[in-house]
Amino acid sequence: MMRRLIWRILPYAPALLILFVWWVYWTIKQPPPSVIPAITDVIKTGFELAGGRLGTDFLASMSRLLGGAAFGMITGVIAGFIAGLYRPIATFFNPLVVFFNAISGIVWLPLVIGWLGIGNALAIFLIWNTVFFIVFQNTVLGVQLVPEVLELGVRSLGGSRWETIRSVTLPGALPYILAGFRSGLGFGWRALIAAELVGATTGLGQLIFSGSEYHRADIIIFGALLIGGIAMLMDRWLLVPIERRTVQRWGLVAPDRRR
């Protein structure tokens, strides 16, 4: 019980340590606020923003992120299954995938602004572009690594091709699919902020951009803390519990220490 509680709290310790070092450094050196602001200024700015534009920016960013990521995950898993199950298809499309995967979404940004205009569609496209390839490649690998004997077993129980996909391939590939979701979400945040810096009028990316225009380091750091914090919480409260209930429960990956 005690152990469990400790392991719940302990992973936050490094973050707290960094904040502490920052506070000590600032107290001793007193640097100009445009270089590094005081921790208290950042908190104050946070409250000020919360009374102002923060709600709109937060909701705009979250809806873009979730929309783009969900779109990327769904299409990535479906395409990954098709390519993973039919090797000729994977071989056929491989050069194209390598080609597009190498090109960061930012490259498309100027073009896509022309096609989709500034706003949600643009951000969602760039997030999709990032999440899709990560999830796709993980899914293909996961599908191909499911031991063949598991499928043969279900076939000899009278299972159809669809039954083997449902009861063998899907759960068998899940560790890789979830790993793809986790890193896809992380990179999705990067794509979102990049897209919002130039391709939107609202959102956390715009908030940070406005901070840089007025040399407001406190706004920039507050934005960074918020983005990193949300990403951390989403990982620990959304994806980690799914992993714990599935692939860890089934003994496919080693359980983490928090059980």
Add this chain to the structure above:
Amino acid sequence: MSADKIVVSGFRHYFQSESGPVQATGVIDVTIREGEVVTLVGPSGCGKTTLLKAIAGFINPSEGQILCDGHQVRGPGRERGVVFQELAILPWRTVRRNIAHGLEIARVPKPERDRTVDRLIGLMGLVGFEDRYPHELSGGMRQRVAVARTWAADPAVILMDEPFAAVDAMTRLTLQEELGRLCATTHKTVFFITHSVEEAVFLGDRVLVMTKRPGTIKAVLDVPRHGKGGRDWDSFTGDPEMRAISEQVMHLVHAERV
């Protein structure tokens, strides 16, 4: 005399590889009659698994044909259940749901499914482990689940490929006795592959001996059965007749050492 259940005639198989075709078996003819347990013993690499996979319908024979109930085998089917050497039960299903899988596929109603599963859980000594996942079980327990899963689907023919090879020697003795009882009480047609002479004689009504690679059937020996039910190791080892057969098989197998 029972009807012929599985008839393998003129079977020979080649695998395609980078450096051309690899001959996996010689020409093989085997007949398995309904309700009998046929065991096949042979040196490693002689083609035992290849033959079993062809009967299961997982591979297309390069030559010859395989009949099940007079119909040519064209693919896997629920009338031919398979217990694999590697563990083939699903890690994401509990013991109960693994055993029930074949019945779920056949859309057997839940009450009847539960009855069958409960009976097999009892027969295979899995009581108390129903809701465990495979990774929480010992190797012997997992193989019990694999056997129970195949039996629950109620196939007419059961094909087993060295199912106890990876189990420790003590547990293996128990599993062999349990399997013998299961075969005797359910009257299934069983084809059982092993590289252990003792296991082949202990379980079989007939023992087939294969030559080394590319394997053909070298000898067929009948193992008489006294009384109903499976054999047990105590009376088996004390029985001079069984010892004589085992020795005979041993000589045949030793000549094929690789």
